[in-house]
Amino acid sequence: MKNLTLASFGVALATATSLSAVPAAAEQLRVGLAALATSVDPHFHRAGYNFDLRENISDALVYTNGVNGTVEPRLAKSWEIQGDTKWVITLEPKAKFDDGNPLGADDVIYSICRVRNVPNSPGLFSSFIATIANIKDAGDGKIEIDTKKPDPNLLRSLSNIGIVQNPTGRTLAYDDKSCGNDNWLATGDFNSGKTSPGIGHYHVKKFTPDVEIELERNDQYYGTPAAYDSVLVKSLPDNSARIAALLGGSVDVINAVPINSIDSIQSSGKYHLSSMPSTLLIFLLPDQGQEKTPKVSGTDGKNPFLDPRVRKALNLAINREQIAETVMGGMAQPASQIIVDGVFGHNPDLQAYPYDPAEAKRLLAEAGYPNGFSLTLNAPSDRYVNGAQVAQAVTAMLSQVGLNVTLETFPFSIYFTKASAYEFSLYLAGAAADTGEGLSQMINLAGTRNPDRGWGGANRGRYSSEVTDKALEDAQSTLDDAKREELLRAAVAEVYKDDGYVPLYHEFGVWGVRNGVHYDANANLTNIFYTARPE
Incomplete structure (x- = not known):
């Protein structure tokens, strides 16, 4: 693992209320992000x-x-x-x-x-x-x-x-x-500036999709004001362009620091890293919602992912340790479940998936696919740190167990629209614990997809289990923390037993920051500009 100082989950982030007094005026904060919001x-x-x-x-x-x-x-x-x-x-x-x-x-x-x-x-x-x-x-x-x-x-x-x-x-x-x-x-009126998005530390001065966002400080804000007068947020999806922008001085902060650039930032003397383990799970999700699935052939029209043996084979075909250490440069924690260790609801009793390609081949043969089948793995090209490289590594690993895998990527701006339309049979994505504990993450990922109910928003593979749903429903209404965590752990264990997901790893959040700028890392990988300040 790279020699970084990482804040633990037991240490809270610095908050706006804990900031030292901010100056009346400060220069513009310039930020380069791997992707931008799709809407105001x-x-x-x-x-x-x-x-x-x-x-x-x-x-x-x-x-x-x-x-x-x-x-x-x-x-x-x-x-x-x-x-x-x-x-x-x-x-x-x-x-x-x-x-x-x-x-x-x-x-x-x-x-x-x-x-x-x-x-x-x-x-x-x-x-x-x-x-x-x-x-x-x-x-x-x-x-x-x-x-x-x-x-x-x-x-x-x-x-x-x-x-x-x-x-x-x-x-x-x-x-x-x-x-x-x-x-x-x-x-559209939010995006054009006709309608204000609410009360915040900053106003949106200009929103240019996929290019940049200009923010200006709300001087009438009711709480502690932001330190910087303005923030310019640039879309820099290409890793090389993002690191070049930081080292070249055109931005003050970048997120999603490329793994191979960590040493150059640390040794520069002009920049430093702000980092933290995150709750973001990167996973594969096979289509479990329809008998005929897109982008799969050689199965006589069947959806192979409806067979739990095939889903188990996927989990055994992935060398998570290699991905975490080699592809992610040690900046990821191999995952066997949705909720990361240290967050409420993590199940400590679940064993890590072994890397066992021989057993994966045996399960595929037992399921009726001794010669494998053809499929397309879909992934976003510009959403996650080294995401495209991870998808390439997964493609190679699945190919080694006899599957004929084609990798197809799309820009983040259209990728999830396609995933929501069920255009993928096996896709790569990520989701974090938005509320600082595991219940919302589990409902979002493992709850039966139901837009009217608000469940399964990120469950575009449509994993569904009555046992999982019942445990999550009960957890939602249980005030006793110990009992609620027991229910959450039961739901996590059921997803594990079903091989409903192929969890890969929990990503670390790493930001590159110009010396003279204080910028807080965030466990949910959120970029919070209002706690940034000159030093």
């Missing part, structure tokens, strides 16, 4: 780089620390639980929208209603609000949320929902469909 709309796509932008421009009710799961106030100044299912939340009275109007209960209700009503979303946020039965204005700057059953993670879930200004002129009556409204803010 805070509710459009539940995906990593969209979380990035939302966190900087559209505050949620609370912020969840990605390391330890603690909940910190944002637009919610305080809260209390009355009984098992009623939450009374006091809104921050200092929070105001761009036009000077103060945050109101109607804005919160509208925003949560809108989550289910975003046209053409490739990944809705619905699972975060699935347990809400009702929301109402409780008066005196408070809202009251009733849940269908006890939900210990309600606030952690709501930490992902940016609050936008209600344009209707009335307070919507909450329900789990349209809330009686048929005219929602348009995603």
Whole structure:
């Protein structure tokens, strides 16, 4: 493993409230990212780089620390639980929208209603609000949320929902469909700048998809202001271009540092690394939702991935240690399950998958494929650190057990739209623990895919198990931490037993930073600009 100083999951990230006093003005922060948000709309796509932008421009009710799961106030100044299912939340009275109007209960209700009503979303946020039965204005700057059953993670879930200004002129009556409204803010208007995405540390000055995003500091922000006057975020998907931009001085920070560039950054004397183990799981997911699957041949029309022996063969054909140490340069932890070690819900009883290509061949033959079959492995070309190289290594490993594998990649900007349309039979992707613990990650990845219910948003291979679903449902309403973790571990074990996923590794987050800039690493790989500051 590279000689890096990595923060452990037991140490919390520095937060805005712990910053030293910031100067009245500071130079522009220039950031180069491997990919950019696909929209300014805070509710459009539940995906990593969209979380990035939302966190900087559209505050949620609370912020969840990605390391330890603690909940910190944002637009919610305080809260209390009355009984098992009623939450009374006091809104921050200092929070105001761009036009000077103060945050109101109607804005919160509208925003949560809108989550289910975003046209053409490739990944809705619905699972975060699935347990809400009702929301109402409780008066005196408070809202009251009733849940269908006890939900210990309600606030952690709501930490992902940016609050936008209600344009209707009335307070919507909450329900789990349209809330009686048929005219929602348009995603295009957020992107063009016509509609503000909410109250945040920064405003969006200009959004150019796949090119750059210009942010300017919100000097009317109700909390600790950001240190930098402006942030210029550039799309630099090519590893070489990204590292050249940092070392050449055209950006101050880059994310997804290429593994082969770590030494050059460390030895330069002008730059340093900010790094942390992350909750991001990189995985393969086979199609388990239809009898005839695309991009597969030599199976007499059958979907081979419906056979658990074939899925087991995939898991045994992958040399995770080699991928982690060689392809990822030691900057990854081999994975046998969805939740990373150290995060609530990780199951310590599950053994690592052995690398056993002989047994993989035997299982394929037993399943009726002694000579293998042909398939296409799909992967994004520009989303994950060394993602394309990982996909190439996986292709070679699967070929060694007799499968005829073709690798096909697409840019991040269109990749997940295709995956959501079920155009892939075996694909590579990643997902993190958005709420600082494992329940939301499990519901997102292993819950039976159901957009109306908000489950399985990233489960585009449509793994489904009644046993897994029941354990997750029970965990959702269990307030006792020990019992809830036991249920989560049971769900994790069921996915493992089913070989529903092919987990590869949990990625480490590594940023390259110019000396003189403080930039916090983040366990969910989120790029938070408002905690950056000159040093």
